[in-house]
Amino acid sequence: MVKDQEYLIKKASYCLDLAKKYGATNSSIIVNNSISETVNFRNQKLDESNRSDNLGVNITTYINKKKSSISSSNLLDDNLETLIEKCVETTKNTPDDEFNSLPDNNLLVKEVKNLDLYDDTNFENDQKIDYLKNLEAAAANDDKIINTESGFTQNKSNFILANSEGFCKGYKRSSFTASSVTVAKNEESMERDYEYSSKCHIKDLKDAEELGKLAASQTLRKLNPKKIESEKIAIIFDKRIAKGILSTFANAISSSSISRGTSFLKDKINQKIFSSSINILDKPDILKGLGSRSFDSEGVKTETLKLVENGILKEYLLDTYNGKKLKLKSNGRCGGTTNLYFENGNINYKDLLDLNSKSLYITETIGHGSNIVTGDYSVGATGFLVENGEFKHPINEITIAGNFKDMFNNLNLANDLEFEYSTNSPTLMIEGMIVAGK
């Protein structure tokens, strides 16, 4: 069982008291505990079991405008005392920074809404094994599938965030995650692909057989890939990677990138950066949402933000420190976005495929090719050639490249948005990107 609120609060107040005793003028603390249990299968047999019990504490101490922090997984009282003494000592020796402070009290969350993020079900290892047996039987059904590796993880966690001004709140979360990676082989090639499902509540998890079938079919269709010529072409991003474009956008509008001047979207507030049909929202209060939270990692209340409205950038993602630097109030995004998504476009998936006589449908990218300083983008990719709305053949060993400024302007969305992850996008298409192949 994860530690209860009472234990976490006791540890938190013990630490806050010590910080004060050693001379901190302010302090904040997060105490958390998470327990996860995983069972992994390989080729329809048990391969691994893993139980993970993690305790942790993060303490930040302030002496007026000086700040430093410590973290530890050793929650024994005398260890915590040694660390806090060291932390306050370090704080004394750190230079002033005028923007260091706890968040404004009037921005803190007053009441934590119940967002239904915790499912008390204990899905026993034997139940996980049954689920994985069904999943792998479905995944291994085709002779060309030569290897299957699947896993089921149950995670339960609890935390308390507290500060020396009296803030003290936290709550439990749960997640249940099933995944499967399959390898298919024929004379010509060997390919790998995957499928997974992650939910707060066990009853919302994808059916085992359905997940296994998807993991297999997505791999089988990649066999016998071809390399294509280098050319300028429209790229369609499958939903599972389209969300990556949103994550890069979120990085580029984080207040730290903006205040440091290291983002290609600096000074673009209230300017048009997407085509005018595009809206981007960050909604923290979706029931059972994977990214839902009532307050951020400083305790600031989170509310829905319309980040992009009709193509115009409306908000940055602000925390207290960088907010002060930019002379703006925190909007509760210390630690990043919550449930971030593109609103649906107005064309269906089939029609999106049909928009161009020839396009590339990308299902996976590899490499770290997003540069948020310049907006340059270049990554390795695998996917399919689409001609007249039909999937022709798989493609690999190519790269796709462009610059986000142009890519954002040339972006089209389908109307097939689903909330599968914490960041979600409908299938999206970007015209005029460069493919490097032969």
Added chain:
Amino acid sequence: MSNFFEKSDLTRKQAESIISDTLRKCDDGELYLENTKSETILLDDNKIKNSNYNSDLGFGFRAISDEIVAYSHSNEISKNSLKQSSENLKSTLKSANGTYNYSIPKSNKKYYDNINPIEQKTLNSKLEILNKVNEYLRSKDDNVKQVTANFLGEQKSIEIIRSGGETLTDARPLTRFNVSVMLEKNGRKETGIYGVGGRESYDTYLKEDNWKKVCDEALRIASVNLESKPAPAGEMKVVLGPGWPAILIHEAVGHGLEGDFNRKKTSAFHNLMGQKVASEGVTIVDDGTLNKRRGSLSIDDEGTPTEKTVLIENGILKNFMQDRLNARLMKTKSTGSGRRENYRHIVLPRMRNTMMLSGKQTQDEMIKSVDKGIFAVSFGGGQVDITSGKFVFNCTEAYEIINGKIGYPIKGATLIGDGPSILKEVSMVGNDMMLDPGIGTCGKAGQGVPVGVAQPSILIDKMTVGGTKL
């Protein structure tokens, strides 16, 4: 060395008896204890932005029966906690009926000193250098708009207790110093990043000549990039500079030669042992024994002494990298490559310092031989799909080559290639092998471990360059 039982209600004797009882019918397994102290001191935007100290303590208890691994970890080193873990392992391995392998090779060799780099230098001496770095770079070039610099230091103490009570220990220092600088000129922004590191104290980096060299290099890369033009797109010849570009070797062939993927036959290399997988003259080793290097280990995370493992010799595939589990199942020996990020993770076969050895040609000869291609000097990260063999890496400093001469710098682009065939495209191997500066972290199955790479200049006859200029 840490005494893990000092403040616990669990005695070493009790722990040993729980371990031996739990592993009685297992083929292998151990209790792994770890105590890590680490610090980050960060200067950014003209200020000391962050000073963080971390103390991490925990154990991981592993039992293996045939192919099945049961693992349980916790932060609480106590009688209750270890018993709970023991129950978890036993319940997974109810039907275990193996014979415990007590043997583990021994070595007294140490490839780094038992020091705690964090305590060796005062906070103030580190803060002072970071401030000097900031002033130095900003005074050197008016176009400098942002400077980020940091020190990372850690000491990780580990203890491995095997069934029967055999105990192995190690204490590993690790430090790193990084500088990132952003220039802005005529509305255009570019970044340059450089860093150094190793299993040693901060001393080397704190010397004025040395930290200035790191700053100069970051500034030089950023300045080159300010003048860069769009990179070409398509297949062409690629000359790689020596040192850090060896992440090509790491991604293209290194991962594919790890034991687990080959036992499972999911690596593109699994059926190529003893066969020619590279041009003649290509020899690649993975070496855990280099003094004070970032990827070096005296013993691996299962207690096996590390070694220099020959992976490819003169083009022929010779060995895979093995941990104990995969070695047993493939009927061979561990190469001391069993590693884990920390006690929260299971052991996997991993790289240490992966190196392509020197050949005979010069970099000059390579460049002169190219009509149209690129010369890649510095890289960001890379990634590989083990199964299809396709790998990528991102250039952070590269130039066009036209008619045997180095031309203008090109914008960051991804290069993509095919692991099993790329080494056959290597047509020249330079005489200038160089180690990387000590900055690599390799990711696999969600675990990051410090690694090193090295190579001479090489000429690759055909690779796809992911630029935007058709």
